[in-house]
Structure formats: C-alpha cells, structure tokens
Amino acid sequence: MIEIKHVSHTFKIGKKDNEQEIPVLTDVALHVHKGEVVAIVGKSGSGKSTLLQTIAGFLHADVGSIQINGQETMHFTEEQHAAFRLDNFGFVFQNFQLMPGLTAFENIELPLILQGVPSNERKQRVQKLMEQIGLTEVAKHYPNELSGGQQQRVSIGRSLITNPPIILADEPTGSLDSETEQEILALIKDLNEALGITFIIITHDDEVANVAHRRFRMHDGILKEEA
Numbered sequence: 001m002i003e004i005k006h007v008s009h010t011f012k013i014g015k016k017d018n019e020q021e022i023p024v025l026t027d028v029a030l031h032v033h034k035g036e037v038v039a040i041v042g043k044s045g046s047g048k049s050t051l052l053q054t055i056a057g058f059l060h061a062d063v064g065s066i067q068i069n070g071q072e073t074m075h076f077t078e079e080q081h082a083a084f085r086l087d088n089f090g091f092v093f094q095n096f097q098l099m100p101g102l103t104a105f106e107n108i109e110l111p112l113i114l115q116g117v118p119s120n121e122r123k124q125r126v127q128k129l130m131e132q133i134g135l136t137e138v139a140k141h142y143p144n145e146l147s148g149g150q151q152q153r154v155s156i157g158r159s160l161i162t163n164p165p166i167i168l169a170d171e172p173t174g175s176l177d178s179e180t181e182q183e184i185l186a187l188i189k190d191l192n193e194a195l196g197i198t199f200i201i202i203t204h205d206d207e208v209a210n211v212a213h214r215r216f217r218m219h220d221g222i223l224k225e226e227a
C-alpha cells in the first residue's frame, strides 16, 4: 500500500552565501500494508511531521521513492499531488483544523463539495457517516460549541467522507484529556477494523502507539521499527 525507500531530505535556510543545511530525513524506508495501523514515535524535532508531509506530497523530499497504491508519487506535479491526495488520503491534526464558520455537518461535507459531488448525494453521505461516528446530535453546532473530543470526531468525519484508503494523523489526541483520548483511539480502532482503513499515526504518546499494529521510532531523521 505504502512503500517508501531511501527517502532523504535536507532543509536549507538562510541566504545563498550563508546557507545552513538541516538534514531532517536520512535514508528513510517504510512499508505499510493495507489495513495496518502504524505509529511513528519520536522526540520533538526528530522529523516525524516532515515524513508525513512527504508522504502526503506537501513537501518534496530531495531523493528517494514513495509508492502509494502502486503509484510512484515522488515526481508528481502540484496538481497531480492535489488530485492524488483528495482520492487517497484523509488528514487528522492535533488542533482539528475545522472551519470555524461552518457547522459540524458542513465541515464534514466540504471535501465532497471540492470533489464536485452533487448536493443530494452529499447530504445523504454526511448524514450516514455522522450517524456511524456518533455526531448526529451536534450536526448544526459550530466548532466553538463542541468539546475537544467532538471536534476531533468531526475532523475524523471530514477525513473519512471521501472514503480514502489511508488516514494520516499527526498527534490526533495531542489536545485531548485522557478519557477523550481513549474514545478517539477506540474510534480509530473501530474504523480500522470495520472499514479496513490504513492509518499512519504520529505521536509522542505510548497509549496512542499501543493501538498500532507496528511501531517505528524516528531519531534524528532515522526511522527504525521497534520490536
């Protein structure tokens, strides 16, 4: 499903005559099977988010190969990446990144509008998904009227509505208390088991990493699988 080989990336900062190089990914390899939950743990600044951005095509790594569903994405144009992302990935972030002026329902509906799905079909799909993930009661609420856990459910709903095979989650429970964290982890587990969705989860937290089938550790840009 995801096959990453020999991916390296160095950020260059400062002016040309005084350029500083920050190596962030070094010869990274990662193979994720369909239906797996994989956790990437590691200290702040170790390169976890950079790897996720590289997989999603928000950032172009200097070298290496990234194959997703059999397609090499390293040399995609921006347009190709954008189209590929919409079909293949859902994103979940620590700070939810919901649109404050849209209701829970409208936030989840948004990716379908971007995909050009007709209004009737959109409403049906959003309603069905909101029932599945326990959000019907808050459909008309705005993000600032929701608890952290509810906001993260909405953001998971938004990531799922286009039926992507892969969800990339960057610290999905990072802003939640431990009880709400457990709820969200249970939801991730259910979605993986019921729908076979593949998850790559970045986390600092061992509790979160425990839901994963396999765990990798990033240390100074080097990724290693842990036993």
Ligand SMILES: Nc1ncnc2c1ncn2[C@@H]1O[C@H](COP(=O)(O)OP(=O)(O)OP(=O)(O)O)[C@@H](O)[C@H]1O
Pocket: 011, 012, 013, 022, 024, 042, 043, 044, 045, 046, 047, 048, 049, 050, 051
């Ligand atoms: N756009 C950028 N330009 C220059 N350096 C960057 C850029 N983005 C990240 N870095 C640097 O790359 C390194 C890795 O950052 P990254 O965000 O991938 O780490 P992380 O493991 O995800 O950390 P955190 O858990 O704090 O998000 C850090 O030293 C960071 O300062």
